[in-house]
Amino acid sequence: MSVDSNMGSHRVVKWFHDYADDIEAVSIHYVLTAVDEAPDWNNARATRYMPLLDESLRMKELRLPLSISDSQGRPSSRYALHYYFEICQGGDRHYSQLYSEEVVTEPKEGLGTDVDRPGHEAERG
Amino acid sequence: MNPGRISWLGGGADSSQRWLAYRGDLEGASLRLHYGFDGWQEPIQEVRMETVEPGLAVAEIDRLAGHIALDCVVGCGDEWDNNGGVDYRLWIGFDALDAHLHVSGGGLGALGIRSLGMAMASAGIVAGVSSWIDNRALDRVDLIAAHLFPLVWIRPGGTSIAEVKRRLANGAVGLKLHPTVDDYPADDPRLDSYMDLVARVGCPVACHSAPGDADPDHIRRLAERYPETPVILYHTYLGPEEGRLRALEHALEQPNLYLETSWCRWQMVRRLIDGVGADRILFGSDASIDGPSHYHRQPPNVEGFETYNDGLLALVKSLDRETARKVMGDNARRLFNLNGDSHG
Numbered sequence: 001m002s003v004d005s006n007m008g009s010h011r012v013v014k015w016f017h018d019y020a021d022d023i024e025a026v027s028i029h030y031v032l033t034a035v036d037e038a039p040d041w042n043n044a045r046a047t048r049y050m051p052l053l054d055e056s057l058r059m060k061e062l063r064l065p066l067s068i069s070d071s072q073g074r075p076s077s078r079y080a081l082h083y084y085f086e087i088c089q090g091g092d093r094h095y096s097q098l099y100s101e102e103v104v105t106e107p108k109e110g111l112g113t114d115v116d117r118p119g120h121e122a123e124r125g
Numbered sequence: 126m127n128p129g130r131i132s133w134l135g136g137g138a139d140s141s142q143r144w145l146a147y148r149g150d151l152e153g154a155s156l157r158l159h160y161g162f163d164g165w166q167e168p169i170q171e172v173r174m175e176t177v178e179p180g181l182a183v184a185e186i187d188r189l190a191g192h193i194a195l196d197c198v199v200g201c202g203d204e205w206d207n208n209g210g211v212d213y214r215l216w217i218g219f220d221a222l223d224a225h226l227h228v229s230g231g232g233l234g235a236l237g238i239r240s241l242g243m244a245m246a247s248a249g250i251v252a253g254v255s256s257w258i259d260n261r262a263l264d265r266v267d268l269i270a271a272h273l274f275p276l277v278w279i280r281p282g283g284t285s286i287a288e289v290k291r292r293l294a295n296g297a298v299g300l301k302l303h304p305t306v307d308d309y310p311a312d313d314p315r316l317d318s319y320m321d322l323v324a325r326v327g328c329p330v331a332c333h334s335a336p337g338d339a340d341p342d343h344i345r346r347l348a349e350r351y352p353e354t355p356v357i358l359y360h361t362y363l364g365p366e367e368g369r370l371r372a373l374e375h376a377l378e379q380p381n382l383y384l385e386t387s388w389c390r391w392q393m394v395r396r397l398i399d400g401v402g403a404d405r406i407l408f409g410s411d412a413s414i415d416g417p418s419h420y421h422r423q424p425p426n427v428e429g430f431e432t433y434n435d436g437l438l439a440l441v442k443s444l445d446r447e448t449a450r451k452v453m454g455d456n457a458r459r460l461f462n463l464n465g466d467s468h469g
Contacts, residue, residue, distance in 0.1 A: 024229040024236070025258045027306060049258055049306040051283055063308075088229050091237025 225409025
């Protein structure tokens with residue numbers, strides 16, 4: 001995952017490697033919550049299509065907020081990103097496992113960019 | 126058994142007696158049509174079907190006057206062709222065209238072409254306007270055989286103008302925008318090069334409408350920049366009623382905005398028709414997102430309260446014949462420059 005400060009939002013890059021020839025589309029569904037809170041998929045979900053960069057590698061940059069409110073209503077630059085992939089394959093929809101990770105949006109000067117290896121999620125899914 | 130196909134033969138949409146054709150696997154001396162009108166209302170009837178040639182049988186149906194739809198299955202001995210369990214429907218007086226369909230390719234799943242065909246047959250949909258998030262998927266489908274007219278899915282900065290030109294030249298009938306999943310506001314200036322192109326070609330743009338980047342406020346601003354191009358609000362706002370009524374207000378003030386009805390309950394569709402006029406409303410369903418039973422899935426999938434098939438019966442019953450024809454297909458045929466009207 002890579003998280004960068006950029007114009008009032010934070011950029012999180014997600015990759016997906018098509019593992020079969022008959023994959024027709026891939027979308028990422030995600031929800032942001034305070035750390036340790038459960039995601040409300042029914043009311044807070046966002047969905048983004050993952051476009052192909054080449055024949056089988058997909059990438060989407062998620063623009064996330066600098067902070068979200070924690071359970072006490074205080075803005076927090078540490079929060080959780082919950083996400084999964086929806087894969088359309090052969091006319092059917094399949095879903096990856098659910099992933100959750102912590103996002104820290106404070107500037108991390110001097111740190112290198114930590115980018116997922118391509119196909120990381122697909123391999124886990 | 127492979128699902129068959131049921132259709133009216135010839136014109137005469139307004140006559141009280143018509144020939145019906147069945148093209149399918151069932152055949153034999155006891156081939157018969159089992160049917161009812163207007164959502165299987167009693168009395169349920171049967172009529173013997175006459176085999177014209179292998180795979181084609183016909184039946185003459187009378188007493189159509191006063192009805193709006195025929196629902197049916199085909200039987201032969203103990204065997205039934207009930208379209209995979211979702212039955213067949215034909216509308217009486219018009220051929221319905223769905224202005225909002227999706228097909229992901231030739232696969233056998235819910236989003237594949239076979240599933241969509243079954244769903245369309247279950248709702249009396251004879252043709253439709255279809256798109257998919259990856260344009261290449263439609264290249265793998267025989268769209269003509271399926272009676273589908275494709276849109277070009279536009280991803281600003283990602284879809285080349287050359288590809289759009291090529292697809293429009295090869296049969297695509299308009300553009301599809303989905304600002305939500307593709308992450309851009311509907312009035313994004315990066316759309317202008319595509320909009321300039323369709324303004325020259327003279328075809329419409331269909332845009333997903335929903336809270337956020339696909340809000341009708343954004344879509345109106347796009348329509349204002351291109352007043353000669355029809356801009357269709359798919360779903361007429363996929364969200365709370367406030368947004369639907371705001372979309373209606375925009376349509377009233379911006380004459381190149383059109384409202385498509387997928388996921389709207391029939392009373393809301395009626396309200397839209399009454400509000401902006403029948404010429405600006407297009408029936409659509411988003412099929413077959415819910416698979417072969419998309420139009421009459423249980424539990425109901427239209428806001429959890431009604432099925433498309435039930436809602437359409439109520440809607441069409443509430444409209445005069447000419448208004449029903451416009452909303453159920455003729456407006457889409459006009460906007461997308463398709464052939465003729467629905468009741469030749």
